[in-house]
Amino acid sequence: MNSFSIKKYHGNSNKDQDDYFDKLAIAIKIQRSNPDAKHSAFVFIDEKSKRSMIAHLSRNYNCCFDRLKGYGILWLDFISERNALSMIIQLKLIAEKKGINIGNTYGITNKGGTIFLNGNVIKNPDVEGDSLTCVTFLLCFLEQFGFKVIDRSTWLITADDIKWQEEILEIIRPTLYESFYEIQKENIGKFPRVRPEQLVGACGKYKEGLKPVSYTDACEAAEFVLQEMANIAT
Template sequence: MPDTSFFGDVEVFGLAFREFAPGWHHAALVFTDIGSSDLRLLHLGGHYDFRNDPLEAGYQMVPCNDFSTDELDLLAELAQRVWRQSGSKVPYNFDYDGTQAFDIDLSFMADDGRGLTCATFVLAFFHLYGLAIVDVASWKFRPEDLRWQKRIYEIFEKDLDVEHAARMKANIGTAARFRPEEVIGSVSRFEGVPIHFERARVIGTEFMSELHSL
């Protein structure tokens, strides 16, 4: 069990995590609109299925305790702006490389079949804010993620254009998976220096251990 809990209350901006089934996890941002105290989820639900939803039961809140009140306000505002610009128009893919994913106008840059997962959207959002949460180059493909990648491809294949389908299929068995628990846990433990893959694996284990003890 880590010394400091991952979980807690979120008032303006933070993170949300949900375990639908063992190994099937979801990461989201949680924020309030200007003039409202109601929390909303900003997350990638699937291929061209970027969502701004009311917070629903089943999610655990993860506050960003090391961010100042002013920073949390700015992050909440950025979340609103990303949604207003992108709408649902964020595609899905596995091969996140850590480079800027959103253009200067906050629209997603989807050239050449590029896409995100629910977890890499969180990383791309913080990158847009100027923060590299993890050391992307240190991430490795794990054979146990092959089944997940194959299943995701099967779900989305019918909705993909030729270019996007080819790129996603080529990523199966090669692209490193940024697991939601490792990403959200890393945001919670971030201290200004990108977190290496091996450290994130430990953080992810601690995160799930605490989640299952709640």
């Protein structure tokens, strides 16, 4: 049974938005024209401007003001205000320093250990072609602050995930350095894919200090997330 819920984000119209200062949320969006295309991000309310901000990795890294139309939100209650504030500062700093170079950063090769320091990405030195997607960016960020949300060792690599890896690499190939692209291509099917709905679902089930969420439990929670998103869209 899932004890969490995904809420439609109302942004700056929230009367109780003061309650969300120094808090971090994870967000998911599903493209209406292509339900298989999903995106995930961090969301928070900037205390100074009282406006919603989104931090996410796509064709570039953005930490910016956004109305977040179409996103479903899960506030991460397992993160203390102190930790959330530190995380928000780092998310803003990455944008200020332009610390992510998509040309040699966006990719499918990730097994953890990527960290963010003073606005820069420090790649896992033990993984050639260490890279990030929108999801593994969030996942590594959470792990760096001590939140081992998922049990990576339980993750499976499915035929659908391999197909996605092939397709996404071709889509983003024009933005990647050729040598970096070749490494990513060689790693197709060798590294598991964590889907947006799986990470959001795992965050919903995760309790600080308890064991990470397994692949099976994350998949079950992911189905619930997708149903919640369908309810939001109606």
